[in-house]
Amino acid sequence: MKLDLVNSFLSWRMKKRYHQLELFMKYPHEVQAEVLQNLLGTAAQTEWGKRYDFKSIGSNEEFRDRIPLHRYEDIEPEVQRIRDGADNVMWPGDIRWFAKSSGTTNAKSKFLPVSNEHIEDCHFKGGKDLLSIYCNLYPETTIFSGMNLRLGGSTFVDNEEINSYYGDVSAIIIENLPFWVEMRSTPSNKISLMQEWEAKIEAMSTTSMREDVTSLAGVPSWMMVLLERVLDISGKKHIIDVWPNLELYMHGGVSFAPYRSQFKELIGKDINYLETYNASEGFFGIQDQKESEDMLLMLDYGIYYEFIPMDQFDGTNSKTIGLEEVKLNTNYAVVISTNAGLWRYLIGDTIRFSSISPYRFRISGRTKHFINVFGEELIIENAESALTATCNEMGARIHEYTAAPIFMQRKESGAHQWLIEFEQEPNSLEEFAQLLDQKLCGLNSDYEAKRHKGMALKPLEVISARKGLFYDWLKQKGKLGGQNKVPRLSNSREHIEELLALQT
Template sequence: MALPIINSIISWFLVKRKHQIELFLKYPFEVQNEQLQKLLKTSSKTRYGKEHRFEHIKSYNAFQQEVPLVNYESLSKLIEEQRNTGEAVLWKNKIKWYAKSSGTTNAKSKFIPVSDEAIKQCHFKGGKDMLTLFIDNNRNAKLFTGKNLRLGGSNAVYQNNESCFGDLSAIIIENLPMWAEINSAPKKEKALMSEWEVKIDAIVKATVNENITSLAGVPSWMLIVLERVLTYTGKDHILEVWPNLEVYFHGGVNFTPYKEHYKKLIPSDTFKYYETYNASEGFFAIQDQDDSDEMLLMLDYGIFYEFIPMDEYKGIDSVAIPLSKVKIDKNYALVITTNAGLWRYIIGDTIKFTSTFPHRIKVTGRTKHFINAFGEELIIENANQALKLACDKTNALIKEYTAAPVFMEYQKKGAHEWLIEFEKHPNDLKEFTKSLDEALKNINSDYEAKRYGDMTLRSPFVSVAENNLFHNWLKNKNKLGGQNKIPRLYNDRTFIDEIKNSI
């Protein structure tokens, strides 16, 4: 069958899903309540369900009263027991797959349950809806005349008694339907190679002669692959290698620090960037408009959402609210109840709503990734906005960064230190620092108040990182590739000092 016909058929099937999406757009609260009741009914016979009287819960208020808020630490013993025994502790069915996650902020590994229902009704559904929403907005797209270049994590999957664990990428690709595997490049044995440096070369060699029409992966790592493609081919930009490239589906980290890099690599006014918000715990939101950084919260994936106002955040002792009570432009910690047995689970991300009806969001940071050493309440969203403005004013490009407080000493005010690796150095570093400071004042009133008259905070200072400092730090920690990320903001000096001392 000719490729254009295949493209048309697949596109038609995907767009049919748009009618179901329109249902939760019209009835968001009813759909969410239905999700909750299904989850409770499904797991009422589990040990957790019996302990918390799932079968008697008929309302959200009752759900709040009977089921506690949890984080990974408070749920870890039950997850470990479920992994080792295969018993229905948290979810109705035996769960075979667990996504191992450690990240750069915690040496202790997490094992996130990934049930069959979560794979099919959440992760796969999210992947299909990502394509659906793009094609609905771009009816002339020809994605399926070529292949998607995917950038996964490690293929290492380990057996542990009754379960298997590994990188989420490996779990998803192991379970991919045939049509998705056929339309992906490279083949999974290369996509999931464990040795990152070897994998980059293998991916480049396997894809430079393919007709790549879309990209999918974490921006920081995809950037390295694309730069290696140009080095390997000797071309000036990526469209000389893949002229039919249409869209980059990205997620995992904020895209703002990387956007200018991508515009140079892919010089096209018609090329699209589509953001997704997904994690080991589930697939949550997808950009549903061209040229937007807002994402539509997906309400029918077997996930029930709650939100904790960050100005009232007290961890598992917080009070959460349902979707019906959220307000625009307020920072919330995200709480999820999922079809993999996570019940009122504080995932650790913070979001804000940019609109309701439909419910669109932006990811603003992490509950632990902020600087509030002096009452300034600086979040990642503030940092990314301010850095972009400083770059625009001083003709700079940032490759990676992290920031941390410099604590008060005798007769010396506190400050923020920014450790920045520049792709293109600013015309004037002092002007860059001044612009960053002024931008933060304009964006964040708490920061502005603490900077007033240098009473609490003195001017920030920028330490320029040597080339590849962050990459080498991750390499030394055996955390290259996949979902591993640089800790952007931290409320103490744990990471900034470790990175600086790794030279």
């Protein structure tokens, strides 16, 4: 009875927030204009506020004209000063949390400032809105009668003298959760934030099996590792035999398409899935419809958005447009200004709007993670769609993959080489490669043109990776767990050559 009351009360609280979501859906441009003015007013007395005279900026156009676009390389010296203890640099007050970006496996990491306002008004708000949307979609939910199993990263001391920390953004959120959320989460913070990944998986599996888990949250590739271990320890066939009241999986970080069928098989029944776009730089989107995987752009989280059409993209020399100017089915690079002190910052992701009333979108790729060696302009969205369709037709399942170019050799055309770790291999790898090639041609006219008569591109090549190859590669780089992920597409052969060296 007590758990029923808790579930009813929390469900009611979450549904109330939905009316505020409807407000920014109805007045998106006004909300965004207000966000920008609040950001500028709050940061007016910081070093950056004085440098660019924030208090005199009166319009969105003036903001774009006065402040240049930035990549991480441009702001790294300022971030380092903040990490060393400088205050009021890009955002007022002292910042003692830094999200270590794991969007790539490059040796050089990014440390993105995370202010208290950013934690409260962006990430926490996003978590509450995710549950609010879920309760609105599924009014009869009993999700709050049980526990949420969250799978995140770890935090580390950054500067002991000033008591600052860095880590995966998911770990920063866990570290700062209010007590009432912690009470409904499993495992404890002590286990959730363990730094040794394999020991953490073991402890999480053992501890969480004793709980009534009703929801899961985490990156799909790592959540699969955890669920497989739970089944190993419990001796059960399906996750639903361990947690019979499981009803929701909240996921993000990588495309869910290659994992959907595997999760259904692991869990043993259909549950509900909601996708989020919660990155190191901010919480940007939430899936808000049952029938569509498009995500709602969250406009009142202290983030001001600008966009660059990818056919006009020229790095920090690009011209941006505002939300009111975006068009459907066009790839845009995302530029943000945030309540953590990022100003006109290129996050490196691209999105494509599927609706403008309200603004809904899908992640289409990365400004850097694509293959365009031969003018084929292959983006992640194409790759994921083609792989999903090919697997469905051939009864295959994929665990991880990466792709890179095979460069032209004098009179010999180039090609794409795909290294795929299968959960279930196709009967014929050759037929799989042929079908994947056909699907890519159907999805991408530039790829199809370069494949015409093999003049620029020969048929793609698929190599079946041994079991555990990508895991071993990430482990070798110290990148296990959290939001670390395998780069799907690359214009160079650096990653794929390292993986092939570990293949045997």
